[in-house]
Amino acid sequence: MKERRRRKLLAEPPASATGDIAFNLIVFFLVCASVQPDSGREQTLPRSEEEEKQQQPAENIKVQLTRDAVYLNGSVMPPADFPGNFRQGLNRALSKATRQSDRVVVVKSKPETPYSYWITITELIEQAGGVVTIQREEEEEVIVPGT
């Protein structure tokens, strides 16, 4: 006796569902993309009004930045020993700070100072326990005699 050939079962997903599948995939990837949070460093800058209220002006630590050099209270930090020398100098200066206002480190940058360098220096200051504040270079009006 001949056996009947078995019919092959074709189980195809309904074509009408492909749109929904695509839609759900897009939603999934969109949610994945939007969930990635930004990460960074919080920085609290002291308000200038608070500083004005102080009766005794504090002797702040001054850090000056150029494109590739850093000065701590006017003396240049040799790049060969950086950042060890800068960290040491900062710790020494901050150890004398008795009030919170003495921990304010005034950072003055030359206009061409890159952001990445500024971030490196301010990170070192904050790690040492200093409070960063910026001082922008004032525009100087030069009067040329005879004009």
Added chain:
Amino acid sequence: MKIKRRSSQAEVPSMAMGDIAFNLLIFFVILARAEDDSHLHWEPAVATEITASGAARVAVLIDSDNKFYVNGQQVGESQLAGEIDALLGDAPAGERVVLLKAHKDAQAMYFEPVIEAISEKGGDLVHVLEQRQE
């Protein structure tokens, strides 16, 4: 003679529902993109200690061409403080986070006015950075 009216059934094809949803989604994605800054070109600076910044009302971006953007919209340097102030409004402390996304090579003459504007308007400044790879 009576003519029977055929009742016509006009149904929206269910096959098209996926396409409609897809197009709606594209529309809203494009709309949201106008407020987004993911299409702008900038590279974050690196730092050793970074934390998740959380949600922020305002994001100021300085791209690789030193152009300023507030929540994805290009603004001039003089408009920065006003824009930040308008977006922060009367938000209470703790909800005044302003993200600063500055290109790593942006110069002080560009990023310092932004920091100053954020500080002036009482924003909580968060530098958006990348973790330094050891």
